[in-house]
Amino acid sequence: MRRGLNGKWAVGAALLAAAPVQAQVLTPVGVAEANTAAALTRIQALNPKLNAVIAVDPTALDQARALDRQKKARGPLHGLPILVKDNVDVAGPLPTTAGSLALKDNVTGRDAPFVARLRAAGAVLIGKTNLSEWANIRADASISGWSAVGGQTRNPHALTRNTCGSSSGSGAAVAAQMVDAAIGTETDGSITCPAAVNGIVGIKPTVGLVSRTHVIPISHSQDTAGPMTRDIETAARLLTAMAGSDPADPATKDADARKTDYLAALKPGALKGARIGVARFATGWHAGVDERFEAALAVLKREGAVLVDITTGPDRRPIRDGEFLVLMTELKADLNAYLASTPANVKTRTLADLIAFNKANAGAEMGLFGQDQFEKAQATKGLTDPEYLKARETSLRLAGKEGIDKLLAEAKVEVIVAPTAAPAWFIDAVNADQSPGGGIGGLAAVSGYPHLTVPMGAVRGLPVGLSFIGPAWSEARLLALGYGFEQGTPGLKPIPQFVDKVEDSAEVQRLFAPAPR
8 A cells, every 4th residue: 555646545455454644744724625635445344344434423524625725724733634543522513432332322423622633723523433342441351452342452563462452443443544533531540551552742731731521521630632543653642732731621720831832843863872771570571672772772872761670569459449540430420421512312321320221221332341440430439438538548649749740850861761561562461461561651650740652662563662751741741752762763664564473474474474494
């Protein structure tokens, strides 16, 4: 597959196996329709294999034509096709379902504030991406990337492998170059993990930089939306457009003062002299990932960074324990508030209603896994519960001031790097997710600090990512350092092969072949 001279994707019989093109150049005036048509063509060709896109907006081409008629650029994203995770409200005919049949009629007719910002910058909102249903908060044992509405999302690097979650479709769609940019949301790992295992860039901003209004919630303490893109430059452009205060979201009160032009931060030589902490305590759980991590560290050092080993990290067990109670308690309160704002024809108005709906529709909704987390959330005692308040204070302190902040200060570094996640695991309908885990993204999630992941190569054809984590509001610096790494590793991004399994790839087939006799 290649891009033709007219700017559209050339589609042929070998589309699924063809090498992808370089990331789309952000569009000049007059080609919004061509870019949108190209994206829609690629979605039509690839989505039956991947289930990455849950719905295409039938008004997408009309949006693009309206931009073309303006004869001037609306903003820095003019004519860029973007997909949005289907737990975010987008004005138009598409419902916001969170992947659940309970919300199949949830056509809100409203843009989330950050979506409105993307439109104002010239983006074309062309559809919704599949996700782990309810952003992977329904059951302890679940399959990332599965939803009742969208089915099972598949990894374009090996179709029997998982995409991680919960922003599964956003990660797979960008990796397959359906679009160069999609929106994900994260509570803990839901942007960075799917970005890493699909081989793309993902950034979870500081909680409060991007509005959460009209986004189906899990936790007001940890939720945020963020860009998932082919490269750092596109991520910086999107984040610049998305960031800003929203009177309806108190967490964003400082966003206008804190946001900046993230694209302007991307300057050559950012790594020279940068003191970077190496989270040695977050390695050793996968030999192939460790090998790629060491190669990434060599690049950072070659580009002028000063690396400082950090051998001991915080005890993450009490952080995880506190986080779970926080998520369960806030899920009930926050989801009830969102459901109360939906159109009258949505009959599930509370978490209790959703639990009853799933039981009544168990064949479609609970054939693969249950809803024990929903039930645990329903049993919580509310936002004034002393146990909840203590859990939030403890987990926030241990992950933030006594976690990331302490690690940075003691090592005298400005950011910490670590492997983001394990290579993609098998989609397993019997045993559910079987990821070996890894990384330190949970500290950034609980503290609300920013987390950037950048491709650092592949293990047997399966992508792995390099995490950059810093203090609150350090997005510009993380992007600058990530850009330095990206520029120092041309050609490192894994190319999707769309093989059924890793063992079908040319690399592994060569290793499996017997020695010549």
